[in-house]
Amino acid sequence: MANFDLTRLLAKDNGGKIILLVLDGLGGLPMEPGGPTELEAASTPNMDRLAQEGTTGMSIPIARGVEPGSGPGHLALFGYDPLRYSIGRGALEAAGIGLDLRPGDVAARGNFATIDENGLIVDRRAGRISTEKGAEAVADLKKIVLPGVETIVEEVKEHRFVLLMRGEGLDPRVEETDPLEVGKPPLKCEPEPAAKEIIAAQHTADLVNQFIAEAAERLKPHYPANFINLRGFASDPALPKFKDVYKLNAACVAVYPMYQGVSRLVGMDVIPTKPMDSPEDEFNLVAQHWDSYDFFFVHIKYTDSRGEDGNFDAKVDVIEQVDAALPILLNLNPDTLIITGDHSTPAKMKQHSFHEVPTLFWAPAIVRPDEVTAFGERTCVRGGLGFFPATDIMMYALAHAGRLGRYGA
């Protein structure tokens, strides 16, 4: 029985309130032999108290040894087996900016690029133009009309936009047009090899090529944004929704569109944020909407960002900001508070890594305490929940909130 069969059978539509606080890329590594990780170095009196009162363990995001991408990492946290469910990048991006992806739609992630007079890509990000300039270029892309399909184009940020095609007979199984290297011509859109015989895929590729050709004409005044590459063609992944599988009214508080996108695709409401919102700002948004939802997914982006920068101290600082703001959440008296990450991003590696993620469950009513008294990698290894797949976090969350019934008589 997959987890969802169990949760559909056992989940109750009443019970306690849950906060899933995700510090993106939380797990870390010592910079020097014998040294602390970022989380161990951070002064986190609130998390340490929660670890002492609650229980801890190590979450395995995808599989042992596997470095997670952000999409699969979050699907796993939400209880969706990331080896079974996947979200194409275009669908993620479209959902992220709030586009309503309907069955049959095909979405792609677009990048403005610079092309030279010989037709070679010389900058894959068009000099990272401003979001304002991007929006001006998008305004001209909106004028493109394709035969038989509606096109929706929206600016995301800087050189990034989304193209959504809506109409009959589309198929997302077409290849990207980005040559991924400068000094090369853009690629023609083609059906994927496995979809070569699929008429809808060929039709979609033809429309994409037509869109790009017309874009090249219309973008001439927008140099350096005088060309586009399209990537990650995808349709709605049709994920089961939180309300269906968990009987939860769920909300997302996240500052980055991508995480809002995944949340929308699993049926969460997205509470509007501002890009520069601090952990404190995000927690205050939870407080404002506390009465409207059973479940809050709160996403802190900058632990991951500072890890990717290789800036150990700055990652420590973000963790400390989160800790300092935690009383805002605790004052709401959640029945279950989980603190974890979608993967590790050790500053030492400057990238996502395969290492397991320290995870904390706090649920005053029924959590079984362990011997761990501080929240960190070395301590969570001997935590009361042991090692578990990230996809079990939602099971524990529901259980600790009294929202899962008994299995069998």
Add this chain to the structure above:
Amino acid sequence: MANFDLTRLLAKDNGGKIILLVLDGLGGLPMEPGGPTELEAASTPNMDRLAQEGTTGMSIPIARGVEPGSGPGHLALFGYDPLRYSIGRGALEAAGIGLDLRPGDVAARGNFATIDENGLIVDRRAGRISTEKGAEAVADLKKIVLPGVETIVEEVKEHRFVLLMRGEGLDPRVEETDPLEVGKPPLKCEPEPAAKEIIAAQHTADLVNQFIAEAAERLKPHYPANFINLRGFASDPALPKFKDVYKLNAACVAVYPMYQGVSRLVGMDVIPTKPMDSPEDEFNLVAQHWDSYDFFFVHIKYTDSRGEDGNFDAKVDVIEQVDAALPILLNLNPDTLIITGDHSTPAKMKQHSFHEVPTLFWAPAIVRPDEVTAFGERTCVRGGLGFFPATDIMMYALAHAGRLGRYGA
């Protein structure tokens, strides 16, 4: 998605070098309540340092509570689910002595035996004749000609040889001829019950019976090796190869043919050894071939042998020899060194056992240290990797060597 789907998707054909050092039957038990295990009793300053700098855990070879055979134990270490993949004993023995097992071939393990004038087996090992005498008897078996198939007979060691049949219409699903007890007549070879209707199985059984009958004639001058029993009929298990599933050029350094056999079947090159090579000799072979491979499987046999002898102190001594020789491997600067066993062989039990196996990962660049500072059973229980199936060792090995890419965007 099975592990191999993941590794095929994510493995890179470049990255760090890996040494998988397997101390056969490493895990042990205290001889007296409160006493140390063999590994705990051994003085292992090098392994203890690696445990301190690296991370540790407990490997579950087959399934909790299951005592592993050597074949499945090694398949698991190599990442092949031992409940899904199996190697017939004949195939293992043939591969072990370097016979090239082709599709359609049927191989069996042969034992010289002694039969009396009443046709009863009186010694199932023919008095454990010398390898020299065995080879003389094999020379006469080589003269046997079967209709329509080629037969290859090779001495293994003492009373053991391999019979390989090559030709059209063979099937390995036939039963062993060894009655497994003295005082009984040899069994006639028959198709397995499930293969009763299979013509090729009946044909194979007929050929086997014909071979045995002719062998009985030809072996009369070789008393006590005046008869043969054939066991473990098997064909090529067609295992996926290391190069295919892991993108690794792999080599095996092992003194026993069986472990060389498993290694060959998963696509490793086998570096020639001498039967009495010490751990130091084996490590020096790794050093000699260091530049030619990405991955070395190094097998130490005598931890298991001394465990099976019930000789606690001698097993301790083998572990200490390995520890003393470890600097030879460390001087090669491997990116990842794993020390583990294929199963436990506690001297107290004088046999393989189901107990989990202490395991150590050392990877100076990116290993996440735990609180363990000595390599032993009691310490590894609280190691940074927890309890994991042995089949995950290769995932961690690739990950620690930087040879696995990210899953998803």
